Amino acid sequence: MEAATRVIAKEGIAAATIRRIAEEAGVPGGLVHYWFANKDALLQEVLAADLNPIQNAVATATEAGDGLLEQLRAAFRVIEQDDRGRQITPYEMTTWALRKPEFAHLAREQYASYxxxxxxxxxxxxxxxxxxxxxxTPVAGQFIAALFDGLVLAWLADPENTDVDAVLRLACDLMAPFAPNSPESPGTS
Structure with missing residues (x-):
């Protein structure tokens, strides 16, 4: 999976053949096929693994008692600190999957996980x-997922003119009136 992620990040999804991924991993192609039935199965796992570091960062912030703003900041720090090509990968995988009816379910599954x-x-x-x-709550969760997804894409496209923290603060300000006990609520410390 790491080899697949590296290939996609460096060369794009079209280059991510089982053969190329096996070369990158330094293993025979048959070994990749042993673990993954096909490219579809491998890409599903790559997409799922992409969320893990963000989920871990948010879980850590939540366990620390941080509010929504700090949870979102923690999630975005993962994006900022990661390889740019690796962060472009999920977007490329989405558009690739949407162009191929047999893989469209990957895009649906990706956004269902978000x-x-x-x-x-x-x-x-x-x-x-x-x-x-x-x-x-699911609608509010969709709002946060869509906001974060769009913010990451905007930042990847134009980091100098995307004020990530201001957007995250605005989102929390919009949510704060609904949560009187939130650290982000006006009048709380």
């Missing part, structure tokens, strides 16, 4: 702050 992650984060935030959202 929504699930956003919903889980919002559920934890709601529980910690007694938030009363105007919509169900």
């Amino acid at each position: 929504r699930q992650f956003g919903t889980e984060g919002m559920s934890a935030w709601v529980a910690a702050t007694n938030a009363r959202l105007p919509a169900e």
Whole structure:
């Protein structure tokens, strides 16, 4: 999986053949096929693994009692500190999958995992702050997932003119009135 991620990050998804990935890993192609039935199965695992560092950073911030803003900042630090090509990979994989009907399910699964992650984060935030959202938590989770996804893409395209922290603060300011016990709520410390 690491070899697949490196190939995609350096050369793009079109270059990520089982043969090329095996070369990058320094193993016979048959070994890759032993672990993964096909490229589809391998790409699913690569997409799932891409979320792990972000999930871990947010979990650490949550366990520390940090509010939504610090959780989002922790997630974005993972993006900033990672290889740029590796961060472009999920977007390239999405567009590649959407262009091929037989792989479109990968894009749906990718964004389903983003929504699930956003919903889980919002559920934890709601529980910690007694938030009363105007919509169900899954919708708020979708909002956070879409915001974060778009913010990462904007930052990758134009880092100098994308004020990540200002956007994250605005999102938290928009959410704060619904959570009176949140550290981000006006009038709390």
